[in-house]
Amino acid sequence: MTATADATVVRPPPAKKGWTPARVGGALWVALWLVIAFLAVRLAVTEYSPAFYARYGPRILHGLLITVELVALSVSIGAAIAIPIAFARGSKNSIISGLAYSYVYFFRGTPLLAQTFLVYYGAGQFRETLEAAHMWWFFRDAFNCAVFTFALNTSAYQAEIFRGAIDSVPKGQTEAGEALGLSQWPIFNKIVAPQAMIIALRPLGNEIILMIKGSAIASIITVFDLMGETRLAFSRTYDFQVYLWAAVLYLSMVEILRRVWDRIEARLTRHLKRLGE
Amino acid sequence: MIKRMFAAAIMVAAAFGVAEAKEWTKVRIGTEGAYPPFNYFDSNNELQGFDVDIAKALCAEMKVECEFVAQDWDGIIPALIANKYDAIIASMSITPERMEKVDFTAKYYSTPPALIAPKDSPLTATDPGSLEGKTIGAQSATTHATFLEDKYKGSTIKLYGTQDEANLDLASGRLDAVAADSVVLGEWLKTGDGACCKMVGAMENDPAYFGDGAGIAVRKGEDDLKEMLNKAIAAILENGTYKQINDKYFDFSVY
Numbered sequence: 421m422t423a424t425a426d427a428t429v430v431r432p433p434p435a436k437k438g439w440t441p442a443r444v445g446g447a448l449w450v451a452l453w454l455v456i457a458f459l460a461v462r463l464a465v466t467e468y469s470p471a472f473y474a475r476y477g478p479r480i481l482h483g484l485l486i487t488v489e490l491v492a493l494s495v496s497i498g499a500a501i502a503i504p505i506a507f508a509r510g511s512k513n514s515i516i517s518g519l520a521y522s523y524v525y526f527f528r529g530t531p532l533l534a535q536t537f538l539v540y541y542g543a544g545q546f547r548e549t550l551e552a553a554h555m556w557w558f559f560r561d562a563f564n565c566a567v568f569t570f571a572l573n574t575s576a577y578q579a580e581i582f583r584g585a586i587d588s589v590p591k592g593q594t595e596a597g598e599a600l601g602l603s604q605w606p607i608f609n610k611i612v613a614p615q616a617m618i619i620a621l622r623p624l625g626n627e628i629i630l631m632i633k634g635s636a637i638a639s640i641i642t643v644f645d646l647m648g649e650t651r652l653a654f655s656r657t658y659d660f661q662v663y664l665w666a667a668v669l670y671l672s673m674v675e676i677l678r679r680v681w682d683r684i685e686a687r688l689t690r691h692l693k694r695l696g697e
Numbered sequence: 698m699i700k701r702m703f704a705a706a707i708m709v710a711a712a713f714g715v716a717e718a719k720e721w722t723k724v725r726i727g728t729e730g731a732y733p734p735f736n737y738f739d740s741n742n743e744l745q746g747f748d749v750d751i752a753k754a755l756c757a758e759m760k761v762e763c764e765f766v767a768q769d770w771d772g773i774i775p776a777l778i779a780n781k782y783d784a785i786i787a788s789m790s791i792t793p794e795r796m797e798k799v800d801f802t803a804k805y806y807s808t809p810p811a812l813i814a815p816k817d818s819p820l821t822a823t824d825p826g827s828l829e830g831k832t833i834g835a836q837s838a839t840t841h842a843t844f845l846e847d848k849y850k851g852s853t854i855k856l857y858g859t860q861d862e863a864n865l866d867l868a869s870g871r872l873d874a875v876a877a878d879s880v881v882l883g884e885w886l887k888t889g890d891g892a893c894c895k896m897v898g899a900m901e902n903d904p905a906y907f908g909d910g911a912g913i914a915v916r917k918g919e920d921d922l923k924e925m926l927n928k929a930i931a932a933i934l935e936n937g938t939y940k941q942i943n944d945k946y947f948d949f950s951v952y
């Protein structure tokens with residue numbers, strides 16, 4: 421670590437050219453995907469039947485709408501629950517942090533399918549109690565049960581994401597704010613939160629993607645979401661191209677989300693860009 | 698291309714069927730295992746029920762070894778086509794829609810569809826008009842589900858993976874009624890969970906939806922197996938084995 425005048429600059433070795441095993445593997449992998457894509461397109465073309473699209477097309481699009489509603493509601497309600505839990509997790513009071521930790525522990529540690537069944541059929545078993553509490557009208561509806569479960573589930577994950585992001589902002593930032601005589605809220609709102617959001621953004625996007633796919637579980641408790649409509653169409657036609665369309669629709673939702681996320685990230689990190697870039 | 702591959706696969710299967718024509722020594726039978734009293738798992742996790750006993754009797758009659766495969770109802774026909782087993786004996790109604798995909802033997806039983814409702818329900822009839830605005834449950838991918846979706850446009854239809862789940866939701870009060878096979882519902886009403894509910898009545902037994910009763914499904918082109926099964930059905934009806942099984946489960950004839 422001593423500075424010498426004749427320090428040689430160590431450069432990385434030149435990139436290997438030619439067909440390395442990894443490159444061959446990669447090419448084969450891409451080829452496999454191309455073949456699958458080709459077969460999928462071929463299937464959609466050869467099995468094209470106007471009657472099928474006329475009958476199930478609108479239903480599947482309606483299912484898509486239900487899925488979007490389900491995910492949008494669950495994720496936003498989940499976020500509203502997650503923020504207080506994220507703070508409770510970091511609380512100095514061990515009872516509060518312990519409770520928040522058990523909440524996260526339970527919802528992250530059990531399958532979403534089990535939670536959904538527990539809420540839906542469990543609520544059915546406690547009908548009298550729920551009726552007495554004037555809550556049966558809510559749990560009677562399968563869509564409500566799905567939103568309820570998904571929101572609780574995603575809030576546990578989101579709480580961990582938020583807490584991790586807040587913790588990752590160096591303590592010096594808060595101390596600098598205090599040195600400037602700012603009070604707690606502006607320190608959090610103007611200094612910590614904007615930096616934490618940059619960290620939280622990508623994991624949060626992942627969580628929403630998982631929720632989009634996880635929402636297919638709602639179809640098991642009679643919600644006709646995208647997956648529910650797809651299963652219905654398949655059960656009546658035995659035509660498996662309907663699953664192909666469902667996959668394409670799920671993929672499009674994830675792709676749209678990815679693009680929105682790129683925009684948000686560009687906005688949040690605009691202070692890190694050089695001028696003229 | 699996929700279609701042609703399928704056709705080729707079916708032809709190969711058919712060729713094998715022909716080649717093995719006289720030596721079907723082992724038949725794999727697909728059933729659901731969640732449709733009491735016709736097919737279900739008992740407390741020892743063994744398949745039991747009318748369908749299972751009939752299948753065993755048919756195998757004994759055909760002098761072949763039988764192996765049971767339990768398969769979720771939704772995928773029971775695709776799995777047959779994918780050669781996971783050779784025949785479906787699972788109370789499957791013989792319908793035109795299904796006959797496009799598989800072949801059926803003659804019926805081995807036939808019972809009408811029915812509707813059940815909670816005991817305090819004001820329902821007295823099962824026609825679409827009486828059920829306007831009501832929520833009706835059924836098992837998905839069944840003849841009952843298709844019938845409800847097509848004929849009961851004024852009602853909300855909810856579909857479940859198994860009959861048990863639909864019944865459970867009727868007991869918990871989310872459904873106004875459940876439609877299924879009359880015998881299956883009758884059996885459930887006798888159980889503890891079924892005490893909540895009553896039989897409203899039989900539904901219109903529309904042959905366009907419910908076909909001519911339950912048959913055994915085999916892959917298209919497996920004519921030898923179909924013939925063997927048909928002969929065996931006729932034989933057990935003839936020699937009293939069928940009646941014996943019938944009487945074990947029901948106090949009336951389901952044929």
